[in-house]
Amino acid sequence: MSSVDFIEHPARDGYRIGEIRLNAERSLNALTLEMIEAMLARLAAWEDDPGLAAVVLGGAGDKALCAGADVVALYRGITAPDEVPAEALQGAPDFAERYFAREYRLDYTLHTYAKPVIVWGSGIVMGGGMGLLSGGSHRVVTETTRLAMPEVTIGLYPDVAASWFLNPLPGNMGRFLALTGSQLNARDARRLGFADRLLASDSREALLRELADADWPAAARDAHGVVSNVLRGLEREADEAGLFDAMPTPTAEHAERVRKLMDHDTVEQQVAAILDDESDADWLARARQTLANGSPLSIKLIDAQLSRTRYMSLAQVLRSELALSVQCCRLGDLAEGVRALLVDKDRDPQFRYARLADVEPAFVETMLADLWEESPLADLD
Template sequence: MSEPLVRFTELPGRDGARIGRATLNAPRSLNALSLAMIETLTARLEAWEQDPGIAAVWLDGAGDKAFCAGGDVVALYRAMTDAEQGAAFATTYFTAEYRLDYRLHAYTKPLIAWGGGIVMGGGLGLLAGAGERVVSEASRLAMPEITIGLYPDVGASWFFNRMPSGIGRYLGLTGAPLNARDALLLGLADRCIPDDRREAVLAALQAADLARPAQAVAEVLARFEARDTAPESQVLAHLDRLQAMTQVADVATAVERILADMDDDPWLAANRERLAGGCPITAHLVWEMQARHRHTSLADALRDELNLSVQCARHADLAEGVRALLIDKDKQPRWSHRDVASVPRQDVEAFLAPLWPAREHPLQDL
């Protein structure tokens, strides 16, 4: 009998209260988020939200390597071998994913996400939406979509804008990895708790007085929090440099400044290398989406992201990027443009062109 894609358990608490636990259960793929996982998780979250016996919800990933390494882009690639099928699958997949992300942000019960290990792409969308976002000393967060020809989605057009000026741009352009301290400082996490305390935290929640669940959850997490286990912030160490490179008028200038930087810090050097080999059109989409959603709502950002993600599935670079990184693994993508400076404005506008009238948008009801 095959293992379920998401394991659901209901943990008994005091006085008959229960804690719903959902565990992404695809450790071989680092819990990459498939459409089936999205759909089954959404359905159970809806049921738990309506169940008066469920006091709080816990979301984590199987294994000790990753919470969730991102969306199932391999399935997306397979669909994209046929242009029409690819666009249809992309619409179904991204609509379900962004609807789930929005539900997490709006969830009416305490929801704890344990973001241990790798948290990338779609995994960061899940973590960002939780009411209590926990990272550990081993957490590694990133939005590395520039390496595959997509762009930071799952609400990143919105939450990158809530970071210090220019930092969201830098993260989107370079796919820079963040550690637990970075996540705390940039508003992507609320708590840092050592990885080996996960089951102990759950046991403490079961023993807590859940008559006032939000208070009980906050008290238990505070008791286990150990911020001294988080490594030093990479972003804070280079904050002035990162802002000087990205607080400029256009994306071509920002990219030029980042690539011209000669600091030999390993983190900065790896980020430069990722940008240098990344998709030129992605850099423009990073810049455009953060500009468009500097002052919009999360719902507006997700609607715009759905349009753009389906457009990406209709263009060649996304399939080529996934092929090079994950299918053939030659790491030699042949992008549609030579570099960021050579991307014509009309090509960017083609990606941003609306696919649906506003009233027919699949996420118009958010």
């Protein structure tokens, strides 16, 4: 069985709709290098195909679009590098460099794709899944959507261009989400600009049918309007059914409290404020717990990465993330975090630093250093 399926649905006037379906339900469609390579190749072919009108990207099953990167494979690449097949590296010195370079190239491809890309962000959308969703021209979420960037718990930091899409959020909400890995529902996602349409989770097949029956224009630039019209109709149906009426929006409800918690001059002060907060709201309590269990090194890297990328372009952000992610594998806490949470599952990671105050500034600078004279992503505009 293929880890990713490509389906071409016949549409009117000889056009076709391309569907990409991640096919790894047991791992909640965790993004493997094999999936990434296959998607890059197919997207390139479809972009040059005048008969391909639009792309729909989703995950198999109804539980997840994608729960994140294949971090277990990254762990094995770090701890047992001699076991990585040479063909998987394709010239890269290690698996981490190859994996992240290709994943971020895929994210960039989605962000800059010439044709409409509808990303079906139903169910769990975390980590690498957020990279896929954020790259879509038309980002769909449903009543089952749960978004998060919980990398602080495994010794990483929010990547996949999160340094680019978290920074603009008002009231320091992006930095709060990065530090706490807080989950967002569909209404939160649209409120913060992570999603465009709220649809019913059982309307994916209806979406494909209506796209196939749409009147596609000869001019490719007008295809985005066709997709928007289809999604608008399906969203109207969800609205009329009252599907999202009772859904809370914690990011709105707690926006002022988050702003005050983050209104400090250093990340140490921000972390202390969050951990000392006495709110009994479930959303804030979960945020405190996640932050308390996070890697102190990751906390410092999150702060530094968001600060240094504040005015960078998407391409510049992805290049900076590539170097930092590779360093998290080579020198940082990623292997230990994955071991504790996903491999041995003892939930007792022995991170490099036990406390935030122990993290050495010089080591943070080492982690943030450029690794190449020319980045593997140097060709991104």
